[in-house]
Amino acid sequence: MQMLYDSDSFVVVHMQANEPAEGDPPPRIVRHGFEIVDKRTNKEVYLDGSWAEAFQRQINAWQLNTPTQEEVEETLDGYAELAQNPLVMH
Numbered sequence: 001m002q003m004l005y006d007s008d009s010f011v012v013v014h015m016q017a018n019e020p021a022e023g024d025p026p027p028r029i030v031r032h033g034f035e036i037v038d039k040r041t042n043k044e045v046y047l048d049g050s051w052a053e054a055f056q057r058q059i060n061a062w063q064l065n066t067p068t069q070e071e072v073e074e075t076l077d078g079y080a081e082l083a084q085n086p087l088v089m090h
Contacts (some may be wrong), residue, residue, distance in 0.1 A: 032048070
């Protein structure tokens with residue numbers, strides 16, 4: 001797990017697959033995803049599969065052309081519209 005972004009409005013965490021234990025076969029499909037928490041509404045959305053791939057492409061584009069915080073927040077706001085899950089602390 002790696003925190004990628006933290007602002008007054010959003011947190012973005014990259015969830016990566018665990019390395020297999022020594023002697024265990026590698027997984028057939030390595031899954032990863034991104035959790036986006038909208039602090040304003042206390043909701044979160046988890047992106048995996050094709051959604052995670054699309055978000056990874058967005059991150060790669062940001063690495064090539066550094067966006068402003070406003071541009072990042074606008075993009076995250078679009079993903080936050082998908083959020084249906086209330087944030088629950090464990």
